[in-house]
Amino acid sequence: MKELELIKKLKQHSSLHGETKNIIKGIGDDCAILKPELNSYLSITTDTLVEKIHFDLNFISAYDLGKKTVLANVSDIAAVGGTPLWATLNIAFRNGLNDNFWNDFINGICDTLQEYKISLVGGDTVASSVLTINLTLIGAVIPEKWLRRDAAKVGDKIYVSGYLGDSAGGLKILNLNNNEKLDIGDSDRNYLIKRHINPSPQLELGKMLSSKGLVACAIDLSDGLATDLSHVCEESCAGAIIFADNIPISRETNNLSKLLRISPLELALKGGEDFELLWTANPSIEDEMLKEATKILGHRPYYVGQITEGKGVFLEQNGQKEEITYQGYEHGSYKTN
């Protein structure tokens, strides 16, 4: 694809939501000019994805790569209880990727932006020898009510929104050599790969937890429960205990773990990119929170542990306690937010 066609496609998308999203000027000037919403704060998150570090084009289609680029950032907005509004997209592209690739990739990006009613307002496209994608999302949060990592209180119960370890399981299947046969059914295989490739950020849940004012502390599970909860504990100057028996693990991840002879708990605690939400709740508001969250999730959230005094994250299993602070997944990357 000619670079100018790529730009044209991005511009077309950017004009879709102009009026409804307070875009005074989108693509086409030195800056995008945007009108912030009254009585809102801005929430900003940015991710860089590098080929072979964060994704492998043997395992993910161009369309799904575009989609996941957006979803991972939407999950960060979900974690603060925000509403995503605007995106900038920077692409450092390499040779050797054909028109179909770029078409599919841009469609993946644009379809997903559209799904979440996000407008593309700018970006930059440059040549490189390594495909590198940078997406920055700007959203709106409610002042005083946005969800933060540093607001967990001793005695709070810890909840997560869905099964943990599925994404890591999907990645394990994708990483198998062609020679390694795995006696797993198509349905399990497809479910786990889908959970890795097409995660579902918990945007509605985050917005509800924020707007109802029931909850103050949340994080999205991008680096595994052990690491992400460690962030919450460190920022909140508290500790946490996780009950192994309470961790929600899907039938499919349990099946896979048996086949691979690994512990499903390892996947659930240390596997990244589940993009579920973790939040903490004072027991006094638990009933209302559970009712509202269940409406959105279609199932009850999972109670997995408790915020404690002290520091560090511990796993309680068979009456034993084991420290698991920061034992999470690393992409070979760390983030400043």
Add this chain to the structure above:
Amino acid sequence: MKELELIKKLKQHSSLHGETKNIIKGIGDDCAILKPELNSYLSITTDTLVEKIHFDLNFISAYDLGKKTVLANVSDIAAVGGTPLWATLNIAFRNGLNDNFWNDFINGICDTLQEYKISLVGGDTVASSVLTINLTLIGAVIPEKWLRRDAAKVGDKIYVSGYLGDSAGGLKILNLNNNEKLDIGDSDRNYLIKRHINPSPQLELGKMLSSKGLVACAIDLSDGLATDLSHVCEESCAGAIIFADNIPISRETNNLSKLLRISPLELALKGGEDFELLWTANPSIEDEMLKEATKILGHRPYYVGQITEGKGVFLEQNGQKEEITYQGYEHGSYKTN
């Protein structure tokens, strides 16, 4: 430098201006949370710089690279008449760069952010095989008064803020082989290289032109007068004529051009990265605009041409007219804003 030290340094910087810059939460959560200024719009610009495409570490020090990364984005904010407030910085780093490099680079970034009172509020750092830097700047502009590319009117006079072609001249000197001797004095050499390495974005000028309401149309000269004015003409549905004799060219660029036997006009029209401002003004407000601009620049702005009916950019020289539409500098990149 350990990655965590790098992050620590960035965090230290980010906390410097927190209170004065409406930062509710900077680095350390899923999103940065920011309070937009009342009665302002946001202006957003983003650049990706790739090693060997946009910079060569043989020619630019780590400190100056950090500095220029910020300056190029500040220039985009200047072009809309904005005030830069917040930055996110994404670094894809490669092996083989030592602690001194990272120290100097981060100092270059942070010193320059501080000079412009910009706060670093987030980012991402990842491993790669190619050093790739992405900076996104968010600023504030005055609604209805921000400067745009699409507001030039037929009959407007075209002004630029400073000498053109110096940066391209500096780059030519840097690109000479060791074998190519150039009989240029140290003072000329240093001036031109400095204009390439340490450009001075015209932030105060842009803010004045916007806030006084005298001017509606501006662009920063990052890709050369011929290309940047072509953007203005295309967006404004107009044409332009440039008078060759009026183009401001420094003594140093004239000297260099003689030595290299090239036309100084080529450097001025097609050389990139001068980061001067170009704006158009109705003759009726010319006197006041010139008075105010002269106060800021310390010299009168340069009147270089006129907005005309029709389309395309033409150069008038020795009574002849030649089309120069989009004959500018390309980094091998194009931008979506």
